[in-house]
Amino acid sequence: MKFFATLLFSFMVSCVFAQEQVSFFFESNKFVLQKDELLKLNKWLTANKDLKVVGVYGFCDEVGTVGYNDTLAKKRIDYVFNIIKNRVKIREDFKTRSFGKLHTLSPIKSENRKVTLYYILPKDFVNEEKIITEKQEVILESKKTKVKFPDVYVYENPDGSTFNIKIDTVFMKKVSLADIGEKIKLESMNFFVDTFAIMPQSRSVMFELLTVMQNCPDLKIQIQGHICCVKKDFRDLSTQRAKAIYKFLEYNGIEKSRMTFIGFGSSKPLYALPEKTEAEREANRRVEIEIIAN
Template sequence: MKTFFVYLTLFFCLTLFSQEQFSVYFETNKYELNNKEKIKLASWIEQNKTSKIVAINGYTDEVGSTGYNDTLAFKRVQYIFNNIKEKVAIREDYKSISVGENFKQSVIQSENRRATIYFILEKDISRENEILGIVEEVIIPDDAPLHEKISLAKVGTKIILKNINFYQNTFAITPESNGALYDLLFVLQNNPNLKIQIQGHICCIDLDRRNLSLDRAKQVRRFLVFKGIPQHRITVTGFGTTKPIYEIPEANEEQAAANRRVEIEILSK
């Protein structure tokens, strides 16, 4: 039965392209390295004292039962871990997982009896989360001013533009919306690399037959372009009632007002 054991930070580590990797090989049914492989591991440690390990994967060949191979692979990983801990930095959140027959065996049996270290070089550690595909949750205070929300936001973040209102059943912006419009204008003026998508939403009906949500997003863009913001920095779309905050029909006017909104999505900063 083919099997292997993986000791890793995140399951998807196996598919990452920005990590380095290094392997050592074991003799049949052994979980300690022979002298040749010990020297190889010691050399790697010496060269990678400033690197950071994100995963250690253990593998076995086809010989033995599934349970036996899982245990053997685990012991191989533990052996490597005990030899490198406190010598090379290791992420604290890695886990053990048995993947069983998902391991594609090499026809050369000796290549299957290995432990592979996945690591990040010192020059790339500042990009560690990016390399691992970890998206950090950014908490943006709801009552923060727009410029602060933009500063905290990452690409892909959506921000509701509060206090932008329209006359009923039209895309004409009401005068009390001027403060919010100028806040957005100033943010774009002060962040020349910022590109956004303006997204319109409406409430109360099942279908935006008149494309009112799109027209409202376009009207906000018209204001910004008229004030000197290059149009290529602003795209627009209308979602109608396809992305409501509250289920339609809304239970009250407060819910309807929440659904009837304009948002921006950060495209680049």
């Protein structure tokens, strides 16, 4: 299961980087370090100002909802990152991760309320790319799925007849290997103008998502709708379009507990409004899934 892959990843990172990681601990429901932990962080920064940080990871205990914990973990990451960002080197392509309720690593709650920094010492800078590549290979190896996705979905009609739908195994593997918190766009997901009716050419995308949900029983997602062009989503199309995908999955047997939907209107554009080109409008007008559990 993906949860255990994450644990393996955490273990393997420790092996690859030896002792090159450090954690700072928070009080329950707090995202600001207490005096003693803040002092510990500042002492560490003073003693290690020549190293390079390659990852910032946030964790919570099991108290609270997944959504609350995810937000809290991200706030802890932001808090620590804002302290360190001008005091040590930070790899430009470093990734921030937050692990809430679904990634408790210790039975002792206080040990899970933390931010962990992974870093490279100056002596290893010459091998930085090799170290990062090896780390990424370890992550990918530990996360390899045993699921073999079909490239054709056989759909059975109510009358017992069937028809085949060509589907994209690359997309399904990408979803199955995605980290919690990662967002993946449903490519070529198109709707009729000013409606939430899905166009026929988007049928394969729907069945790709259905197939990965059927084959990865631990996968939980949030379906997120976005529109372009206008600042106010008067007809709430972004929500209705996300809901249409949700209802399709529900109709085909996916449990409600594994998925939610939400519409953001045009509040989270990839390109500023008003868009300058059709390509920008198309990019803003999208449906994404966010991985909640895997």
